[in-house]
Amino acid sequence: MRGKRLENIAKTPQSGVSATFQDGTSASGDILIGGDGVHSRTRQFVEPAFPNATYTGLINSGGYTSAVKVPSQPETIDFIFCKHAFFGYHVSPTSYIYWFTNWPQAQESVKGAFDGMTEAQRRQLMLEIYKHDQPFIREIIQKAETTFPYFSSYALPKQPASWHKGRVVLLGDAAHAISPSSGQGASMALEDAAVLAKCLRDIPDIEQAFTSFEHLRRERTSKMYEVGVRGDAGKHVIDPMKQWFRDLTTPIFLKLFANPKASDWMYSYRIDWDAQVEGATADTGSRHETVSAAGAEK
Numbered sequence: 001m002r003g004k005r006l007e008n009i010a011k012t013p014q015s016g017v018s019a020t021f022q023d024g025t026s027a028s029g030d031i032l033i034g035g036d037g038v039h040s041r042t043r044q045f046v047e048p049a050f051p052n053a054t055y056t057g058l059i060n061s062g063g064y065t066s067a068v069k070v071p072s073q074p075e076t077i078d079f080i081f082c083k084h085a086f087f088g089y090h091v092s093p094t095s096y097i098y099w100f101t102n103w104p105q106a107q108e109s110v111k112g113a114f115d116g117m118t119e120a121q122r123r124q125l126m127l128e129i130y131k132h133d134q135p136f137i138r139e140i141i142q143k144a145e146t147t148f149p150y151f152s153s154y155a156l157p158k159q160p161a162s163w164h165k166g167r168v169v170l171l172g173d174a175a176h177a178i179s180p181s182s183g184q185g186a187s188m189a190l191e192d193a194a195v196l197a198k199c200l201r202d203i204p205d206i207e208q209a210f211t212s213f214e215h216l217r218r219e220r221t222s223k224m225y226e227v228g229v230r231g232d233a234g235k236h237v238i239d240p241m242k243q244w245f246r247d248l249t250t251p252i253f254l255k256l257f258a259n260p261k262a263s264d265w266m267y268s269y270r271i272d273w274d275a276q277v278e279g280a281t282a283d284t285g286s287r288h289e290t291v292s293a294a295g296a297e298k
């Protein structure tokens with residue numbers, strides 16, 4: 001149901017599940033899949049005592065710009081550690097620049113803090129932030145067709161003990177929001193969706209299907225969490241000495257973590273849609289999976 005805000009979840013007498021929305025309406029079905037993001041309401045139903053998502057300490061914006069000449073290679077995204085912020089951009093084959101920025105802000109902004117900002121104010125603040133950096137960054141910001149409203153980013157420091165309860169299951173950021181600096185959150189959500197669909201297709205018992213889904217996905221998404229933590233770390237460095245050291249050591253870290261061999265587990269993950277999933281049970285934790293990583297069936 002589009003345009004509704006989930007408020008409550010309850011079991012139905014027919015062993016299904018019903019959702020009540022903020023506007024007072026409700027809907028019911030056999031299962032409920034909570035893909036409601038980092039601040040998930042569904043997660044509160046699955047694990048009521050689970051803590052709220054934590055602020056990563058970074059503010060984000062971005063935009064689109066054309067008609068600016070910038071250094072770039074085809075099929076490449078450039079990332080730059082600037083004096084006070086991080087800047088990323090990609091130049092499309094038609095010379096359109098897609099860019100984003102993160103900058104550290106220790107204090108979490110209150111909800112709605114950026115709502116009243118005008119486009120001109122947003123741009124002005126970003127131009128100020130990048131005033132000591134390469135001039136083409138300011139040109140990209142200055143000439144942007146539009147800039148995105150600022151927003152704070154959040155992550156879950158850990159995953160709920162279980163991703164499902166009864167006929168309700170979590171997926172994507174609701175289950176395992178990793179820091180946006182990993183650049184992998186949407187990929188994880190899409191992978192979840194495919195694996196959950198396979199489990200529901202192949203395992204007749206719904207709760208067992210949810211258990212299998214979680215078994216197949218928990219390890220990979222936990223490992224991805226570390227990628228986000230590493231990605232965030234460098235963006236918080238504002239002390240010039242520490243920046244110098246970071247810039248000195250970054251090539252070493254890139255050699256260690258950004259080479260094809262080290263990042264293969266991240267990018268070569270494959271889901272064999274046609275292969276059957278066999279059930280796993282919560283008590284044994286056993287699994288017979290058909291999802292393959294790096295081309296090899298596990």
Ligand SMILES: Cc1cc2nc3c(=O)[nH]c(=O)nc-3n(C[C@H](O)[C@H](O)[C@H](O)COP(=O)(O)OP(=O)(O)OC[C@H]3O[C@@H](n4cnc5c(N)ncnc54)[C@H](O)[C@@H]3O)c2cc1C
Nearest residue numbers: 005006035036037041060172173180183184185186187189
């Ligand atoms: C700055 C930034 C940069 C990122 N960069 C990347 C990247 O480069 N690569 C990448 O893979 N990922 C990236 N991500 C992460 C990615 O955006 C998320 O991991 C992904 O969107 C999660 O998908 P999802 O479907 O689980 O949740 P979401 O995309 O957050 O969708 C949740 C939906 O649920 C709705 N919702 C929430 N609460 C309720 C409710 N109570 N009732 C009804 N609906 C509700 C929301 O409105 C939203 O539509 C980035 C994130 C940020 C913030």
